Amino acid sequence: MDEKFTTVLRPHLPFLPADRQLSDSDALRDLGLNSMQAIEVLFAVEDAYGAVIPDDKLNDETFATVGSLWQAVEDAMQRQEVGR
Amino acid sequence: MSVTTVDPCQGMTPPNMMTPDALSPVNLYRSAAIDPALVRDVVTVAREQAIRSDSDAVFPVTVLNRMRSTRLLGLAVPTAFGGIGGTVEDVMAVSHEISRVCMASGMIFAMHCQQVTTMVEHASPELAARVLPRIAQGEVYLASVTTEPGKGGYLLTAQAAVERDGDRLLVNRMAPVVTGGEHADGFLITMRDGQDGTANQVSLVYADVSDVSAQPLGGWDSLGMRATRSVPMRIVGSVPPENIVGEPGKFREIVVRTFGPLAHLGWAACWLGTAGGALARTVMLLRSPQERKRRDLSSDLLRTRLSKIRQRLDVVHAMMAHATAVYRTGDTTTLGAPNAQLLMNALKVTASEQCLAAVDELIEVVGMRHGYLKDSSLALERALRDLRSAALNYSNDRLHAVDGALVLLDSEVRFV
Numbered sequence: 013m014d015e016k017f018t019t020v021l022r023p024h025l026p027f028l029p030a031d032r033q034l035s036d037s038d039a040l041r042d043l044g045l046n047s048m049q050a051i052e053v054l055f056a057v058e059d060a061y062g063a064v065i066p067d068d069k070l071n072d073e074t075f076a077t078v079g080s081l082w083q084a085v086e087d088a089m090q091r092q093e094v095g096r
Numbered sequence: 097m098s099v100t101t102v103d104p105c106q107g108m109t110p111p112n113m114m115t116p117d118a119l120s121p122v123n124l125y126r127s128a129a130i131d132p133a134l135v136r137d138v139v140t141v142a143r144e145q146a147i148r149s150d151s152d153a154v155f156p157v158t159v160l161n162r163m164r165s166t167r168l169l170g171l172a173v174p175t176a177f178g179g180i181g182g183t184v185e186d187v188m189a190v191s192h193e194i195s196r197v198c199m200a201s202g203m204i205f206a207m208h209c210q211q212v213t214t215m216v217e218h219a220s221p222e223l224a225a226r227v228l229p230r231i232a233q234g235e236v237y238l239a240s241v242t243t244e245p246g247k248g249g250y251l252l253t254a255q256a257a258v259e260r261d262g263d264r265l266l267v268n269r270m271a272p273v274v275t276g277g278e279h280a281d282g283f284l285i286t287m288r289d290g291q292d293g294t295a296n297q298v299s300l301v302y303a304d305v306s307d308v309s310a311q312p313l314g315g316w317d318s319l320g321m322r323a324t325r326s327v328p329m330r331i332v333g334s335v336p337p338e339n340i341v342g343e344p345g346k347f348r349e350i351v352v353r354t355f356g357p358l359a360h361l362g363w364a365a366c367w368l369g370t371a372g373g374a375l376a377r378t379v380m381l382l383r384s385p386q387e388r389k390r391r392d393l394s395s396d397l398l399r400t401r402l403s404k405i406r407q408r409l410d411v412v413h414a415m416m417a418h419a420t421a422v423y424r425t426g427d428t429t430t431l432g433a434p435n436a437q438l439l440m441n442a443l444k445v446t447a448s449e450q451c452l453a454a455v456d457e458l459i460e461v462v463g464m465r466h467g468y469l470k471d472s473s474l475a476l477e478r479a480l481r482d483l484r485s486a487a488l489n490y491s492n493d494r495l496h497a498v499d500g501a502l503v504l505l506d507s508e509v510r511f512v
Contacts, residue, residue, distance in 0.1 A: 055388055 013082045020060045021078065024053045036079030050075050057081070063088035120189035121196070121372065122365060122413070124420060129182045130190065134166040139193055146198035149323035150478055151470075153316060155279050156323050159194075159201045164234030168205070172212040177224070179232035184213075184358070184424060188365035188416075195366040196373030199482040200323035204276050206362030210355065211238035211284050215302070217354050218342040223302060226338075227282065236304075239280035241331065243273045249491060251356075252348055253295040257288040264334035267303055270313070275326040278312055281305050283331060289345035297345035301335060308333030320481030352432040357423045359490070360440045364416045364447035367486050371409055371451035374479045378458050381466060381474060398461065405457050408450040412443075419443045422512055434502040435512040441495045441502075448486030455479045 018034050026044035028034070045053065053075075058064055065074070065088045074084045120126050141162045149156045163169045172187055173179020180186075187209040195202025212231055215224060215238075230236045247253050259266040269285055277283075282304050289297040313328040342350045379402075381387050392398070419439055423431065430436055459467035459476050467476045 052394065055383075055393070059385060059388075 013078065016060060017082055020056050021053065024049055034078050036077065038078045040075055040077060040081065045075065057085055061085055061089055063092050120193060122189050122192040122368065124185040124189055124417060126186050126189045127183050129180050130186055134168055135190055135193055137166055138162050138168055139197055142194050142201040143197040149200065153322040155276060155325040156198065156201045157279065160237060160279060163205060167232065167234050169208065169234045169237060170232035172209045172216065173228050173232040174216060177228035177232050179228065184361065184420060188361055188420065191362055192365040192369035195369030199366055199370040200321050202366040202369055203321065204324060206366050207240055207275060208238050210358040210362050211240055213358055214284060214350060214354050215341060218350050220338050222338045227302065236281040237276065237279060238282050238284060239274055239277050241269065241271045241274055241283050241285040243271050245270060245272055249494060251351060252298060254286045254288040254298045255295060257291050257293060258299055258301055259290065261334065263337065265301065265337055265339065266334050267301060267308060268332045270330045272328045273326045274329045275324045277310060277327055277329045278325060284341065285331060286347055293345055298347035299344045300341040300347045300350055302339040302341055303331060303333065303335050307335045319484060321485045349428060353428045357431060357440050360444040361416065361420055361423060363489065364412060364443050367447045367451040367483060368409060368412050368416065370479050370483055371454045374455045374458055374474065374476050375405060375409065377474045378462055381462065401457055401461050405454045408454045412447045412450050415443045415446055434506040435510055438499055438502050439512050441499050445492050445495055448492060452483040452486060455483055
């Protein structure tokens with residue numbers, strides 16, 4: 013997980029204290045992400061990294077933790093690289 | 097529900113679980129019989145020609161030719177006759193996928209397969225052995241001839257009578273609407289069972305194009321479904337006596353067991369495909385980075401509209417999946433019962449209304465530029481015109497009239 017990812021994510025996590033670092037195991041729902049906002053996070057992440065997370069990854073598992081979402085982003089970027 | 101003693105799917109590939117690659121967007125249990133690459137091939141050709149065949153109102157010959165060369169035209173023909181041996185779910189999945197890009201092509205395919213299955217389940221062994229292998233090879237595209245002037249569109253009556261003349265049956269039949277009739281290699285024609293037969297004693301007659309002259313009597317310049325070339329025709333000639341499909345005068349039994357359910361299942365699969373394709377293209381546009389900057393995707397109005405559109409399609413999908421299971425496990429008795437007929441008719445009416453409404457609302461969502469223009473890549477305008485035919489393609493009014501009577505017959509209101 014890079015610095016940019018934290019910056020992109022933070023505004024969508026209202027229960028994350030401003031002075032706390034994000035870790036892979038943080039549950040996104042516990043930090044205030046709900047399914048209504050998941051689409052906004054998705055767009056923000058896709059815009060930030062220019063990578064499209066495929067439909068079959070848009071599930072609860074992907075949006076479970078900071079780490080699982082980052083993994084999906086990394087996979088998407090990798091796929092984009094391979095496709096080039 | 098009891099299971100038919102004679103398995104009409106004999107020789108067909110049983111449904112099984114799919115690998116994700118083979119899973120159709122309609123998500124019915126497609127069998128392993130179909131090579132997904134062949135479907136993609138046909139869909140690609142259908143997509144390429146969709147705009148032109150619509151604007152010029154020409155039959156999608158390139159798509160039909162690809163259905164021939166891939167042998168998908170023989171999808172519903174059992175393997176014993178050299179066909180693919182696909183199931184009803186296979187036919188619906190392929191019809192659905194083609195209709196996502198070109199509803200005319202999808203409907204042409206679905207209705208051909210409806211005719212083929214009718215032959216498979218009801219033709220005499222002699223007729224089946226003569227025609228089914230040719231369909232399997234992609235040589236025969238079948239058109240349906242059920243409309244007739246002056247009978248108010250009722251499927252189960254006929255006026256023109258089939259006459260015996262020595263060892264031939266004489267056919268002389270006018271039909272105001274024959275989808276793809278100018279390109280058909282064979283026709284399944286409803287006719288009164290001889291001069292002494294009543295209008296309700298209807299026989300289904302197969303006519304090979306080599307046995308008859310099939311003359312178009314006019315053109316087809318329609319609002320939508322323009323590529324189906326559903327022209328008026330006169331069909332004149334003579335056919336061998338074995339060409340009566342099913343018992344003479346007993347077309348109703350074929351309709352109950354095969355012809356009716358497959359019409360409604362096939363049409364619903366196509367209409368849902370067209371509306372599903374329209375929604376998929378629209379969502380892709382809304383989610384694109386450029387479009388995201390232009391509109392507020394968090395708008396409650398937008399989200400409510402999208403939700404209602406998807407809800408319409410999920411209703412149709414659920415009904416279709418249920419009706420498919422009822423058809424697959426049914427027999428002449430169960431499918432002839434009022435509750436099963438009500439379900440099949442309700443599927444048709446619901447799909448025709450909801451799919452059209454969904455596309456209409458999509459146009460509202462995206463607005464003039466993406467929704468209303470002919471050259472928009474979303475093709476919502478064509479989808480709307482095409483889907484407007486759904487209520488008329490066997491009139492909803494007529495089905496409601498039948499359904500009302502059936503409701504009165506099912507006093508316990510037992511759902512199937």
